[in-house]
Amino acid sequence: MPLTAASQDVTSSASPSAIPMPAPIGAEIVGIDVAAGPSQADYQFLRDALHEHSVIVLRGQDITPQQQQSFGAHFGELRTSFYNRYAVPDVPALTIVSNLRGADGELIGIADAGMLWHTDGSYLKTPDMYTVLYGIEIPHEGGQVLGDTVFASAWGAYDALPSGMQRRVDSLRAVHSFTVHLEKKQAKGQLKRAPLTEEQRKKVPDVDHPVVRTHPINGRKCLFVTEGHTSEIVGLDGAEGSELLEFLTEHVKQPQFQYRHHWKKGDLIVWDNCAVQHLAVFDYGQIPRRLHRAGISGPVPV
Numbered sequence: 001m002p003l004t005a006a007s008q009d010v011t012s013s014a015s016p017s018a019i020p021m022p023a024p025i026g027a028e029i030v031g032i033d034v035a036a037g038p039s040q041a042d043y044q045f046l047r048d049a050l051h052e053h054s055v056i057v058l059r060g061q062d063i064t065p066q067q068q069q070s071f072g073a074h075f076g077e078l079r080t081s082f083y084n085r086y087a088v089p090d091v092p093a094l095t096i097v098s099n100l101r102g103a104d105g106e107l108i109g110i111a112d113a114g115m116l117w118h119t120d121g122s123y124l125k126t127p128d129m130y131t132v133l134y135g136i137e138i139p140h141e142g143g144q145v146l147g148d149t150v151f152a153s154a155w156g157a158y159d160a161l162p163s164g165m166q167r168r169v170d171s172l173r174a175v176h177s178f179t180v181h182l183e184k185k186q187a188k189g190q191l192k193r194a195p196l197t198e199e200q201r202k203k204v205p206d207v208d209h210p211v212v213r214t215h216p217i218n219g220r221k222c223l224f225v226t227e228g229h230t231s232e233i234v235g236l237d238g239a240e241g242s243e244l245l246e247f248l249t250e251h252v253k254q255p256q257f258q259y260r261h262h263w264k265k266g267d268l269i270v271w272d273n274c275a276v277q278h279l280a281v282f283d284y285g286q287i288p289r290r291l292h293r294a295g296i297s298g299p300v301p302v
């Protein structure tokens with residue numbers, strides 16, 4: 001029988017395997033039960049698979065927030081979000097991503113996360129290297145799954161650029177701004193959270209990063225400008241800068257670089273924020289959706 005993800009038992013004690021998705025990035029991991037406590041060898045397998053495939057998917061996981069937090073800590077240092085009002089109670093490293101409201105009528109989580117293409121924490125000096133996202137409540141309608149997450153290969157997009165364009169962008173830097181990100185969302189009528197307080201704003205001053213960053217583990221060159229957070233290319237004023245930025249951010253979004261994830265409850269995904277950009281698809285309106293997210297800090301991009 002051919003090896004398919006569906007034919008594998010998540011609790012199998014056999015060695016884990018990674019089954020590539022029918023896409024340029026992404027692999028499904030079978031043979032690891034996170035609640036049972038993966039071995040050090042399993043974690044090494046997961047890190048290697050992540051660096052090879054850029055996005056890894058572990059289906060059918062039944063884990064507590066504490067188990068997700070401890071799973072995430074095996075990939076590096078967990079980052080506590082400055083939006084701590086949306087943290088999972090008693091599990092500060094997990095942020096709730098949801099459109100649900102509590103008894104007080106307030107949103108219980110971030111309801112507008114991922115509406116524009118982005119890579120997590122690029123507005124920080126040390127952006128998140130990895131993200132761990134766990135599906136708890138997944139919207140459906142008429143038998144169709146809604147609320148997909150789409151990933152695009154930032155290294156595939158760089159590799160596909162003509163060599164003249166690669167040379168042009170290789171030494172440039174660009175500004176990433178959380179403030180501009182919220183303004184972009186507001187301009188599109190997509191902002192669903194309170195504006196930043198002055199104190200929060202001070203915690204996220206604008207930063208600049210290379211337009212092309214080199215992956216610290218596998219050495220791939222990755223396009224590191226996004227529709228969501230990049231506000232300008234350093235030193236290129238006016239139309240020259242904005243046209244180049246638009247060209248690059250549109251280029252990376254093309255379908256040939258993508259893996260589109262259709263969620264199931266119990267899916268646990270880890271992605272590499274140097275290697276991919278991502279977008280959340282908001283096609284579910286008020287149908288409940290809840291995921292828990294952990295960000296893992298990375299190095300200063302070079």
Ligand code: SIN
Pocket residue numbers: 097113114115147148149278279280281291293
């Ligand atoms: C995010 O971009 O962090 C959230 C992704 C999603 O909700 O699908």
